[in-house]
Amino acid sequence: MTESILGRDLAATPTGFRAMMRGFPTGVAVVAACDHTGQPRGMTCSSVCSVALDPPTLLVCLRSGSPTLAAVTDRGLFTVNLLHERAQSTAESFASGQPDRFDRTDWEAGAAGPRLLADSHAVADCRVADTRGIGDHVVVFGEVEHVTWDEDCHPLLYGLRRYGRWGDSR
Numbered sequence: 001m002t003e004s005i006l007g008r009d010l011a012a013t014p015t016g017f018r019a020m021m022r023g024f025p026t027g028v029a030v031v032a033a034c035d036h037t038g039q040p041r042g043m044t045c046s047s048v049c050s051v052a053l054d055p056p057t058l059l060v061c062l063r064s065g066s067p068t069l070a071a072v073t074d075r076g077l078f079t080v081n082l083l084h085e086r087a088q089s090t091a092e093s094f095a096s097g098q099p100d101r102f103d104r105t106d107w108e109a110g111a112a113g114p115r116l117l118a119d120s121h122a123v124a125d126c127r128v129a130d131t132r133g134i135g136d137h138v139v140v141f142g143e144v145e146h147v148t149w150d151e152d153c154h155p156l157l158y159g160l161r162r163y164g165r166w167g168d169s170r
Helices: 014-021 067-075 088-096
Strands: 029-034 040-045 048-053 056-063 077-083 120-134 137-149 156-159 162-165
Touching: 029 056, 029 067, 029 088, 040 056, 040 067, 040 088, 056 067, 056 077, 056 120, 067 077, 067 120, 067 137, 077 137, 088 156
Parallel strands: none
Antiparallel strands: 029 040, 029 077, 048 056, 056 137, 077 120, 120 137, 156 162
């Protein structure tokens, strides 16, 4: 390891990349869809990004081979539930991989997939516009067809391996 002006240099390995990215705080979402049998599938996702305003498009990065990715690509529809600051337990539940996670949270069926309205400050109903495999993940581009939000709620944040809330400087 060498010293640099920033402090530490790490090789471009999964460990070094993870170390860099954990210092980049982000919002927390649950990406959800129903599979071909109507079973809800979902996972916690912090890789969400706006792509374009016209048409409104976002992207999410989902792990290759996940049941959520299969449901998203099979149905061509999904929801992005941006969690509010009191929804840490929901974020942890959907990150756990436990099969009963939809039994442990309130949700409703929406046109594009499961909507976690009680735990979200915003929900985007999306149609798959494109996908692209990159390494062990698939980037899913979603054209946003409908948005629901509560401007009185604030986002749940994640960084440095912990959850947090928006600062007092709101």
